Amino acid sequence: MNVEGNWQGKQVLVTGASSxxxxSTALHLADAGATVYLLARRIFDLERVASEIEGRGGRAxxxxxxxxxxxxLMAAEHRVRQSSGKLDVLINNAGxxxxxxxxxxxxxVLRKTMEINFFAMTEVTRIFLPLLKAARGAQIMLVSTPTGLFGVPGRYAYAASKAAGHAFMETLSMELKENHISTHIFCPGYVQTGLRSSGLAADGEVLSEEQEKGAMEASEAAALLIRALARNKRIAFTGLNGRVMYFLRALAPRLLEKLILKKVGSG
Ligand SMILES: NC(=O)c1ccc[n+]([C@@H]2O[C@H](COP(=O)([O-])OP(=O)(O)OC[C@H]3O[C@@H](n4cnc5c(N)ncnc54)[C@H](OP(=O)(O)O)[C@@H]3O)[C@@H](O)[C@H]2O)c1
Incomplete structure (x- = not known):
């Protein structure tokens, strides 16, 4: 798949690259000429992604x-520093x-969700910031969700963890202007991934839920994520729902609340 942007020679770190x-983002970016650093816990899956990339002539x-x-995180930073000495793009996708x-x-449940989606994400950013500063015009992206724009019944922990990330990205956008670093928030709708079998249920057990009907393929979502970076979008969506939430939260929050309650009930 052809993706937007000039990625030749770019150094990109993707968290949560094992699935x-x-x-998919790592595969697309490597195909387009970027060197990708794949970060996650499941090393066997990561090695498989790296082999796939190398098999296609890419670098990972x-x-x-x-x-x-x-x-x-410090060990990972050390390896990236030794390999390239700079980082052009950090994609905070793990969650x-x-x-x-x-x-x-x-x-x-709230503590664990905040820990991974928010606190750990800020630590990843802190640890890799010197390498991002070493590259001119670096980009930091948070992979979020429309739920991070406006709470949804039954998703309070997820919504809160991503909303905190939005405020973090917006702040960094201003603080890091002098370093020519921009921040970006990507809010895809439902995507076909393992998210519903790795998350947490109300009792703290691991979720085991069906994929949402009509969810888009991960490869398609990844292409839209890359397009958002290439176009330097502050915030990007993959469908109408996200855009509607974005505008209604500012213009008509009570109407938005009614629409959400009609669609999903009170949780
Ligand atoms: N799927 C959707 O419908 C959807 C919609 C909107 C937004 N998103 C967002 O998209 C992002 C990616 O999720 P996905 O849908 O692609 O699901 P996924 O396949 O379950 O991917 C989640 C990734 O996060 C990594 N991860 C989780 N905890 C980690 C930790 N402590 N340390 C390092 N890596 C960790 C996992 O790797 P390991 O298990 O190998 O560590 C995995 O690679 C998430 O931030 C999610 O909120 C997803």
């Missing part, structure tokens, strides 16, 4: 790393979902 959107480095571990109403969920 789903992260894996698999970095086994739990983003909740400072030691793992989990969490299903369940606030009044029916264990507090630990």
């Amino acid at each position: 789903g959107i992260g894996r 480095l698999a970095l086994a790393c739990d983003i909740e571990s400072g030691a793992d 989990i979902t969490a299903h369940g109403r606030f009044d029916q969920s264990l507090p630990a």
